[in-house]
Amino acid sequence: MRVIDCRSAHLTIQDYEPGNKYVALSYVWGQSGTTGPTAGAVPRARGTTKRTMLKLPADIPLTIRDAIEVTRALRCQYLWVDKYCIDQNNPEEQREQFSRMGDIYAGSHVAIFALGDDSNAGLPGVSSTPRLGQEEARSGAFRFISTMPDPHASVQQTKWNTRGWTYQEGLFSTRRLFFTDHQVYFECNAMN
Numbered sequence: 001m002r003v004i005d006c007r008s009a010h011l012t013i014q015d016y017e018p019g020n021k022y023v024a025l026s027y028v029w030g031q032s033g034t035t036g037p038t039a040g041a042v043p044r045a046r047g048t049t050k051r052t053m054l055k056l057p058a059d060i061p062l063t064i065r066d067a068i069e070v071t072r073a074l075r076c077q078y079l080w081v082d083k084y085c086i087d088q089n090n091p092e093e094q095r096e097q098f099s100r101m102g103d104i105y106a107g108s109h110v111a112i113f114a115l116g117d118d119s120n121a122g123l124p125g126v127s128s129t130p131r132l133g134q135e136e137a138r139s140g141a142f143r144f145i146s147t148m149p150d151p152h153a154s155v156q157q158t159k160w161n162t163r164g165w166t167y168q169e170g171l172f173s174t175r176r177l178f179f180t181d182h183q184v185y186f187e188c189n190a191m192n
Contacts, residue, residue, distance in 0.1 A: 001097070001104065002085045003078035004056065006071045013054040013084060022078035023071045024108035026169040027063050028160050029083065030118020056084060061119035066126040067112050070177075076109055083119075102172040111173035113166075115158040115180055123179040132181045151178060151185035151192075 001016040016022065056064075064081055071079045086097045097104075105111055114123055122129030135146040155178055160166050170176060178185040186192070 001080070001100070002054075003080050004068070004084060005077060006068045006079050007077045010053075011056040011068070013056070016078070016080075020078055021076050021109040022080050022107075023067070023074060023076050024080045024105050024111040024169070024173070025064065025067045025082075025114065026105070026111055026160070026166050026173075027067075027114035028116065028118055028163065028166070030120070060084075062122040062127070062129065063114045063116060063119045066123035066129070067114065069126055070112055070123065074110065080104060080108065101168060105169050105172040106174060108173065108175075110175040110177055111169065113155075113160065113170065113176055113178045115155065115160045115178065117159045124181050125179070125184065131183070134182070148182045149180075151180055151183065154178075154180040154182065155185075 002013050003016045003020075003022050005012050005014055064083075067079060067081065071077075082097075087093045112123070114121065116122065116129075125131035134148060137144045155161055175188045176186070178187070
């Protein structure tokens with residue numbers, strides 16, 4: 001299994017070391033058209049010698065850029081994203097990794113669920129994708145603020161919720177962080 005090192009300056013992709021905490025991303029790919037990882041010369045930590053490593057391309061979709069920011073904000077170093085952590089040109093690796101999806105999501109520290117229609121929708125409230133405001137009204141000295149929509153209903157109404165592939169990702173994840181249009185919603189196997 002490979003993961004993206006979100007703390008590296010070049011967003012390198014490296015082999016996962018057992019025991020390292022990582023965040024997994026669940027999202028709808030859509031028609032993004034972005035390229036896969038690229039091999040590039042990356043400076044070593046010390047010295048000026050460069051080595052060739054896989055790194056994210058410059059044109060990564062907004063949802064993945066936002067997931068990198070959330071991973072950093074959660075003080076985690078690694079992010080697993082299927083598009084970049086599974087070689088999309090290697091059918092044998094795809095089969096092997098697809099058979100381990102339950103383990104990948106169950107083993108994550110937390111899974112981020114991006115509920116947008118495609119990989120360029122972003123995570124509401126993280127960067128350029130706005131979160132919808134909470135309705136309010138005033139009457140004299142009183143201020144009335146509506147409650148947020150039920151997060152379960154918000155999740156059920158998304159394109160993400162119509163996919164069998166994403167269903168298994170939600171099922172196996174032990175800690176889930178949903179980014180709805182109105183709020184961020186956390187749930188685990190014990191609580192919401």
